[in-house]
Amino acid sequence: MPVSVTMPRLGESVTEGTVTRWLKQEGDTVEVDEPLLEVSTDKVDTEIPSPAAGVLSRIVVGEDETAEVGSELAVIAGEGESTGGGGEAAGQQEEPAEQAEEAAEEPQAEAEQPAVEEPAQEQAAPAPSGEGTPVKMPALGESVTEGTVTRWLKQVGDTVEVDEPLLEVSTDKVDTEIPSPVAGTVLEIKVAEDETAAVGADLAVIGAAGAAPAEAKPEPKPEPKAEPKPEAKPEPKAEAKPEPKVEEPTPGMSYNEPSAEAETSARPAQAEQKAVPSAPQTQRPSAPAPSGGEEAAGYVTPLVRKLAGEHGVDLSSVNGTGVGGRIRKQDVLEAAEKAKAAKAAPAPAQQPAAAAPAKPAAKPQPSAKRGTTEKLPRIRAVIAKRMHESLHEMAQLTTVVEVDVTKVAKLRARAKESFQQRHGVKLSFLPFFALAAVEALQAYPIVNASMDLDAGTITYPESEHLGIAVDTERGLMVPVIHGAGDLNLGGIAKRIADLAERTRTNKISPDEIAGATFTLTNTGSRGALFDTPIVPSPQSAMLGTGAVVKRPVVVNDPELGEVVAVRSMVYLALSYDHRIIDGADAARFLVAVKERLEAGSFEAELGL
Known part of the structure; x- marks a missing residue:
């Protein structure tokens, strides 16, 4: 059926x-x-x-x-079933009719052109070369309509295996290798190097092994590629190629990262996160690595060159791990992290007093996008439209409180190693903020509610579905921790890490980015003190967490009275729809979050 x-x-x-x-x-x-x-x-x-x-x-x-x-x-x-209303019967009726027409045409063709058969047979000989599998330009990201062939790793007449890298393509968003869809022989190359092809266009034709005629080799007339061939062939490609997005997280702001403390501006945690996606690449043979500098001098994709400029990496000093020693994005990122680690390394123990003079901050490199115009990505257009609608649909207001999270910071420092061993994820400040917010939502459900003005109703959800804002290559996305009120600190931390990683690598399912009743955005992940988030409709509130910084604060000591002490402080900003949430409701919610964090009673959650 x-x-x-x-x-x-x-x-x-x-x-x-x-x-x-x-x-x-x-x-x-x-x-x-x-x-x-x-x-x-x-x-x-x-x-x-x-x-x-x-x-x-x-x-x-x-x-x-x-x-x-x-x-x-x-x-x-189903196999053997009709392909649709009467299709089988129609096919049976059309078949004799077509045969009759062919039979009627054959005598005429033979009578008028008796010598047609021989040319037809001659054309049938090279037919296998045209009957191969086309290799098409894939869609390499949303809004990408074309790509440029930067390098052919195989030439006409070469044999390829399934998923073996066939060519390298560069777009305005990604540089990647295109694997062969089938095993066989390269019969034809249709798009030469440095030429651009639209998404879906044929790049090459792969035929059965041994089916390609020798004379098919010069057909595309590409420039001789003597150097790449011996370098590309020794590399086995047994494993499937990872998606480009999996290879590299977005180098920009990531809202789900831990809040940045002033004393941890080097952000070693982020360095470790960036190193994780590139780990599979280290399994690939890197024998041609010594030629990486030479390859970089010959050709480096614009995206890699731009990335090297942004991180201050000298490409001539980088050994490429790509095909033929080609420098890839992972190589640049690893070189940047090594340079950063070398600068952050502590001075030798025998010279504690000889503190080196502070170096001025590195001047930011100008972006390659200056003076250019690019097509507006569809997701950016959607975000712009929804933010505009949300801001005009609601009467939005933002209330800010200051929270002393010194106790949380000390607990985190004591428990982060054991926490990572037990749960497999790093312990940042964000799970503490999330847990305190969820508990406050349970006490003040109006902040978790939604209003339908036309129907004249207010709906209070049965659970707290917490959205976590994550910055990706495609734009800001908000995966959802469904039933966050049923999770403890460890459960929330694992869900945040899992959702953030799969969102960045485009492995998130549609159901996991829908249904949020309240959203948390960590705007302090890059040092911002606080901002005024825009509440996404139909939610009624959104909490922004700023950077955790150490500064002098007046505290009340039981013995000394009011004293000035160094404390870890953070701003929490709650934006809300003033049509449904009053200022007093917002203040009560924020005070509940503040008191929970300042009390720092998370020892049981951390196993301390």
Whole structure:
């Protein structure tokens, strides 16, 4: 029985989606849960799996077309079943008719042009070269419409394996290798190096092993690539290539990172996070590494060169771990981290008194985007529209309190090593803020509520679904910790780390970025004291946590009275919809969070 493939609901308030690419074509066989097509919405880009096994009999919605939630996208028929209303009978009727037409045309063709057969046979000889599998330019990120071939790793006549790197492509967002979709022989190269091709365009043709004629080699007439070939062939590529986004987290602001203390401006935790995605690359052979400097002098992609400029890395001193010793983004980041670690290394013990004079802060490098114009990414347009609507729909107001988190800082310092061993994640300030906020939401549910002015109702959710703002390459996204009120400190810390990592690597599911009732944004991750967050509709409030900094504060000592002491301080800013939340409600909520943090009673949560 035919099964209909429908547009799923890909997030709260999402009513439609755009088909960006069909992974299967009509007549292809599919398995249950095998990716069938890719869909893009205002909130997420994702693959739609097949709901049943069978044959893709009909595609209803083409690429770049938009369909409403619940509408039919395609039809899957079981093997041997009809492909749709009367299709089988129609096929049986059309088949003899087509055969009759062919039979009627054949005598005429033979009578008029008796010598046509020989040229036809001659053309049939090289046919295998045209019957190969095309290698197409993939979609390498949202809003990316084209890519430039920077280097061919294989030439016409070379044999390739499945997933073996075939060429390197550069876009305005990413540099990456394109793997071969099949095993075989390169029959044709259609786009030469330094040429640009649109997404979906054919780049090359791969035929069966040994099927390529020798004369097919000069057909594309590429420039001789004697140097890359011997360097590229020795590298085994058994493992599947990681997605570009997995290789490298965004170097910019990440709202889910721990709040920055003044004394930890070097941020070694972030350095470790950046090193994690590049770990798989170290498994690749790096024998050609000595030629990395030479390769860098020959060609370095614009993205790598820009990254090196931003981090002050000398490319001539970097050994590349890419194909043929090519310098990759991971190499630049690792070199930058090593340089930073070397600068931050403590002075030798025998010279404690000879403190080196403080060096002036490094001058920031000018961005390569100065004086340029680029296409507005769709997700940025969506964010802009929603922020504008939210700001105009609500009567938003922000209330700020100052919190002394010295006790939390001391507990964190005592427990962070054992906490990481026990839970597998680092202990930042953010889980403390999140836990205190969730407990305050339970005490003051109006802050967690939503209002429908047209219906004249206020809805109080049964649970606290906490959104965590995360900065990604595609823009700001907010994954959700559903049922955060049921989690302890360790559970919240693990959920934050997991959601943040999968959001950055584009492995988050649509359901995990929908349904937030309250949002937490760590605006202090890069040193900001506080800001005034914009509440995302239909939520009624959003809490921003500033940087944790040490400074002198007047405290009341039981024995000495009022004294000035160095304390760890942070600002908490609550933006809220004044139509539903009064200023007194906001103040009560913030005071509850403040008292919970200043009490610092988290020993049981930390196992102390």
